[in-house]
Amino acid sequence: MKILFVYPQYPDSIWSFKHALRFISKKAVMPPLGLITVSAMLPANWQRKLVDLNIIPIKIKDIQWADYVFISAMYIQRESVNKIIDECIKQGTKIIAGGPLFTQDYENYPQIDHLVLNEAEITLPLFLKDLEEGHPERIYKTDMFADITSTPIPDYNLLSRKNYAFMNIQVTRGCPFACEFCEITSLLGHKVRIKTTEQILDELQKLYELQWRGNILIVDDNFTGNKKVIKYELLPAMKKWMQERNYPFVFNTQASINLADDSELMKLMAETGFTSVFIGIETPEENSLIECNKGPNKNRDLLDSIKKIQRAGLQVSAGFIVGFDSDSPSVFQRQIDFIQQSGIVSAMVGLLNAPKNTRLYERLEAENRLTTDATGNNTDSSMNFIPRMNYQVLVDGHKKIIRDIYATKAYYKRIRNLLLNYKPNHKNPVKFDWVALLGFFKSILIIGIINRGRRDYWRFMLWTFFRRPALFVDAVTFSIYGYHFRTVYRIKNKYRN
Numbered sequence: 001m002k003i004l005f006v007y008p009q010y011p012d013s014i015w016s017f018k019h020a021l022r023f024i025s026k027k028a029v030m031p032p033l034g035l036i037t038v039s040a041m042l043p044a045n046w047q048r049k050l051v052d053l054n055i056i057p058i059k060i061k062d063i064q065w066a067d068y069v070f071i072s073a074m075y076i077q078r079e080s081v082n083k084i085i086d087e088c089i090k091q092g093t094k095i096i097a098g099g100p101l102f103t104q105d106y107e108n109y110p111q112i113d114h115l116v117l118n119e120a121e122i123t124l125p126l127f128l129k130d131l132e133e134g135h136p137e138r139i140y141k142t143d144m145f146a147d148i149t150s151t152p153i154p155d156y157n158l159l160s161r162k163n164y165a166f167m168n169i170q171v172t173r174g175c176p177f178a179c180e181f182c183e184i185t186s187l188l189g190h191k192v193r194i195k196t197t198e199q200i201l202d203e204l205q206k207l208y209e210l211q212w213r214g215n216i217l218i219v220d221d222n223f224t225g226n227k228k229v230i231k232y233e234l235l236p237a238m239k240k241w242m243q244e245r246n247y248p249f250v251f252n253t254q255a256s257i258n259l260a261d262d263s264e265l266m267k268l269m270a271e272t273g274f275t276s277v278f279i280g281i282e283t284p285e286e287n288s289l290i291e292c293n294k295g296p297n298k299n300r301d302l303l304d305s306i307k308k309i310q311r312a313g314l315q316v317s318a319g320f321i322v323g324f325d326s327d328s329p330s331v332f333q334r335q336i337d338f339i340q341q342s343g344i345v346s347a348m349v350g351l352l353n354a355p356k357n358t359r360l361y362e363r364l365e366a367e368n369r370l371t372t373d374a375t376g377n378n379t380d381s382s383m384n385f386i387p388r389m390n391y392q393v394l395v396d397g398h399k400k401i402i403r404d405i406y407a408t409k410a411y412y413k414r415i416r417n418l419l420l421n422y423k424p425n426h427k428n429p430v431k432f433d434w435v436a437l438l439g440f441f442k443s444i445l446i447i448g449i450i451n452r453g454r455r456d457y458w459r460f461m462l463w464t465f466f467r468r469p470a471l472f473v474d475a476v477t478f479s480i481y482g483y484h485f486r487t488v489y490r491i492k493n494k495y496r497n
Contacts, residue, residue, distance in 0.1 A: 001042075001043070001046040001047070002047045002049075002065055002066050002068075003047065003048050003066060003067065003068055003069075004049050004050075004051065004062055004063065004065065004066035004068070004069045004093075005036075005069075005070045006050075006051050006053065006058060006070070007031075007032035007050070007052040007053060007054065007071075007072065007073075008053055008073045008080035009053040009080040010054055010076060011076065011077075011079065011377065012488060013377050013378070013379045013488060014348050014379055014485065014488060015378075016029070016054075017165070017481075017484055018484070018488075019483060019484040019487040020480045020481055023442045023480045024435045024438065024439045025435070026163060026164060027054060027163040028055050028164055029164070029165050029166055030165070030166040030167065030168045031156075031161075031168065032052060033154060033168045033169075034072045034120075035070060035072050036050070036155045037120070037151065037152070037154045037155070037170075038072070038098070038124065039154075039155035040152040040155045041121075042128070048155070048158060049062060049158075050158040050159065052160075053080060053084075055160060055163045056160075058084070060087070060091065063087060063093050064091055064093070066093055067093075067094070068093070068095070068096050069088050069093050069094070069095050070096050070097075070098075071084060071085075071096070071097045071098075071102075072097070072098055072099030072102075073099055073100070073101040073102070074099070074101055074376055075100070075101055075104075075105075075373075075374060075375065076375065076376035077101065078101065078376075081101065085109070085112065089111060094113040094114070095111075095112045095113050095114070096112075096114045096115075096116055097109065097114070097116070098115065098116040098120060098123075100187060102115055102117060103117040103118055103141070103187060104187070104355065104356045105356065106139065113138070114127060114136055114137075114138055114139075114140075115139045115140065117140060117141040118142045118143075118187075119142070119145065119146040119173075119188075120146075121147070121151055122142045122144055122146050123141060124140075145173075145188065145189045145191070145193065146173075146193075147193070148170075148172075148194070149195060149196050151170075151199070153199075153203050153206050154169075154203070156210055156212075157210075161210065161212060165215060166214075166215040166216060166217045166252070167207055167212050167215070167216050167217075168217045168218070169200065169203050169207075169216060169218055169219070170195070170219050171194060171200055171223060171234065172192050172193060172194045172195070172222070172223065173188045173192070173193050174188045174189045174191050174193055174225065175188070175192065175221050175225055176190055176191075176192055176222070177190075177222070177293075177294075177295050177296065178293055178295070178359070179280070179292055179294050180291070180358065180360040180363070181292055181321070181354065181355070181358055181360045182358060183356070183357055186357040187357075192222070192225035194226050194230075197233050197234050197237045200234060200237075200238065201237060201238070204238070204241060204249070205241075207249075212249075213248050213249070214249065214250060214433075215249070215250050215251075215252065216249045216250070217251075217253070218252070218253035218254075219253075219254075220253060220254060221254055222254060222255060222256055223254060223255050223277075224255045225256075227262070227265065231262070231265050235272050239272040239273075242272060247273055249273055251272065251273050251274040251275070252274070252276040252277070253276075253277055254277065254278040255279060256280070256296040257280075257296050257297050257302065257305050258296040259277065259279075259309060260304075260305035260306070260308040263308075266308075267312060269314060270314060270425035274314060275314065275315060275425075276314060276315040276316070277309065277314050277315075277317075278317045278318065278319070279309075279316055279318050280294070280297075280319045281302060281318040281320055281338075281344075282297065282319065282321045283320065283321060283324065283331065284302060284335065285326065285327060285331055285334065286298065286299075288324035288326050288327055291325060291326045292321075292360070302342075303338065303341055303342055306342045306343070306344065307342075307343075307421055310343060310418060310421045311423045312423070313422075313423055313424050313425040315345070315422060316342070316344050317346035317347070317348070318348070319348045319349075319350070320335055320347055320348065320349040320350070320401075321349075321350060321352050322335060322397060322398055322401070323351045323352035323383060323389070323394050324352060325388045327388075327389060328389070329393060329397065331397070332398075332400050332401055335349065335401050336400075336401055336405060339405050339414070340405065340410060340413070340414050342414075342417075343415075343418030343420075343422070344418075345415055345418060345478050345481060345482075346485075348378055349378070349398065349401050349402060349405070350378030350379075350398075351378075351381060351382065351383050351395075352383065352387070353374035353376075353382070353383055353385075354370065354374060354384055355374050355376075356373070356374075369385045370384060371384055371385055372384045379489065381398060381399070402489050403489075406486050406489065408453030408456040408486075409453075411456075411482045411485075411486075412456050412457070412460040412479075412482075415460065415475065415478045415479075415482075418478075419464065419467075419468045419471050419474070419475065420467075422471065422474075424470070424471065424474075433473075436477075439476060439477070439480060440473075440476045443457075443476055443479055446483065447480070451483065453486075460475065461475065
């Protein structure tokens with residue numbers, strides 16, 4: 001068999017980091033981990049090619065070459081998915097699809113030849129067996145969850161690694177919490193399943209042998225969901241592995257806010273090489289947290305928790321939501337004030353949406369309030385249901401939050417707030433990095449000379465140089481992030497920079 005893996009293109013959004021990547025001459029944030037993991041599950045004698053449309057365009061001859069085109073995607077990639085499907089049909093090449101988009105929405109893709117849904121460890125072997133016997137079915141799905149201790153090392157050899165800012169690995173699947181708006185538990189379950197420590201070290205060793213150095217994103221939806229194993233087995237082994245190789249990697253991941261309650265765990269993460277965590281803060285409104293069943297965030301001083309994590313050596317990026325039924329128009333200024341006080345540089349603020357197979361979707365369907373499918377894009381001011389608050393008030397309030405938190409003066413003030421509180425782990429050796437140096441010089445040209453807000457940029461750089469010189473590289477990185485955020489929102493909503 002000749003297999004072409006195709007990863008659809010992301011639209012320009014907060015998550016694409018398109019305008020930040022240009023500073024370091026990268027084309028995409030991270031590779032399609034699902035597709036390269038599936039590649040490792042296929043028979044060894046099958047031929048494989050990968051086309052990541054975020055890096056290179058697809059060629060007609062590649063589609064013609066393939067016996068099957070494998071596609072995996074998320075909701076936000078639907079426009080690109082449709083173009084790929086149309087071209088495959090035009091060329092007469094069969095399509096096999098899986099991943100979150102198709103698992104949640106497979107009824108809307110009758111033109112796809114085979115749908116291998118849910119977790120590939122379970123459904124892919126069934127498809128391969130039937131294919132070998134000459135009678136593959138159209139849909140393979142399961143309500144069971146896979147034993148991921150059998151998951152192979154992803155096929156990193158398929159990648160053009162130089163084009164990515166991050167490599168990625170997965171340690172766990174599932175989340176112990178039950179947030180009303182989140183589809184993770186419907187896809188991956190409440191029980192947190194975890195790979196063995198040996199598996200993770202083998203994946204790190206593979207990347208190390210492939211000469212990857214730098215950022216690795218651990219893509220888990222909640223890395224600390226099984227805290228006992230993470231804290232007492234995995235992290236000590238990872239820390240030892242990293243020390244023996246002079247810290248070749250920098251780790252980023254996602255966690256819940258209750259990470260702040262365990263100072264030992266935070267210290268261990270920082271000593272292992274973690275520098276950042278993404279946390280779903282959602283809202284400072286207690287009633288809205290109760291409404292959406294955001295368990296770890298309720299009855300907590302969220303600002304204090306964030307400051308604790310930062311002081312432990314972990315930067316915090318976060319997701320925020322407006323549009324809960326219990327939200328009032330005062331929520332917009334409360335979100336602005338909270339974000340500014342928190343020192344959270346990357347604050348992803350979106351309007352509430354109801355993905356399929358979530359408790360929120362089921363509730364709104366019962367209330368006859370659903371209007372369309374969610375887009376998965378937190379920059380397009382879309383909602384897929386009728387909100388309690390006036391929709392235009394919500395849209396205007398969302399735009400106000402974005403304008404205020406990413407205006408240059410407010411943004412650099414927020415970074416200074418972080419840098420005064422952030423206590424990085426200096427045990428990790430600082431390495432000279434040509435890519436970072438290139439990014440700095442490009443930031444001078446684009447942000448410091450060409451762009452609006454250049455005076456604020458120079459004031460911030462001088463402040464960092466004299467007040468927090470050890471964090472100068474972080475300061476440059478944050479200034480580039482800010483440029484990306486302002487550019488995205490300016491393009492989408494015609495905001496001024």
